[in-house]
Amino acid sequence: EIVALGAAVQTGLKTRNAALEDVVMTDVCPYTLGTSAVVDDNYDNLVIVPIIERNAVVPISESQQFFTIRDKQTQINLDIYQGENMRPEDNILLGDLKVEVPPGPAGKEGVDVRFTYDINGALEVEVKALSTEKIVRKIFKNQANLSDEELEKRFKALSGIKLHPREHAEN
Numbered sequence: 001e002i003v004a005l006g007a008a009v010q011t012g013l014k015t016r017n018a019a020l021e022d023v024v025m026t027d028v029c030p031y032t033l034g035t036s037a038v039v040d041d042n043y044d045n046l047v048i049v050p051i052i053e054r055n056a057v058v059p060i061s062e063s064q065q066f067f068t069i070r071d072k073q074t075q076i077n078l079d080i081y082q083g084e085n086m087r088p089e090d091n092i093l094l095g096d097l098k099v100e101v102p103p104g105p106a107g108k109e110g111v112d113v114r115f116t117y118d119i120n121g122a123l124e125v126e127v128k129a130l131s132t133e134k135i136v137r138k139i140f141k142n143q144a145n146l147s148d149e150e151l152e153k154r155f156k157a158l159s160g161i162k163l164h165p166r167e168h169a170e171n
Contacts, residue, residue, distance in 0.1 A: 067110040
């Protein structure tokens with residue numbers, strides 16, 4: 001009975017039912033979402049860099065920058081993980097993205113990695129090469145089994161939270 005009541009309240013909140021205007025309920029990200037990164041000169045020593053922390057109120061959009069680790073590196077590979085452990089092998093690998101970057105000295109080329117997570121459990125990962133501004137984007141499916149068109153519509157509606165708050169302020 002409690003599960004049914006909770007599902008009814010959640011449905012009413014998602015559809016913005018007028019009877020629930022006084023109810024405030026927040027949804028949170030159940031797991032930390034991040035990517036693996038090299039932490040020192042030992043290229044095999046990977047750790048998870050959290051981008052969206054567990055229990056963050058959703059919808060949410062957060063970003064972080066990463067840079068090349070080798071001279072003349074032409075690609076940055078990002079493995080996307082879900083989990084709480086600092087070691088990648090102890091988390092769930094959701095997928096990966098590869099971004100082409102111009103060759104250069106180590107640390108010169110970089111990418112801006114943005115995670116956007118919605119209330120249906122869908123994760124959009126958008127990676128932008130800083131020098132070329134080329135964008136690679138991937139959506140990791142959700143538990144709600146929404147269609148690709150519905151996911152695109154929802155992430156388009158969330159595009160406003162991808163901007164820094166000062167960009168919303170009047171000039």
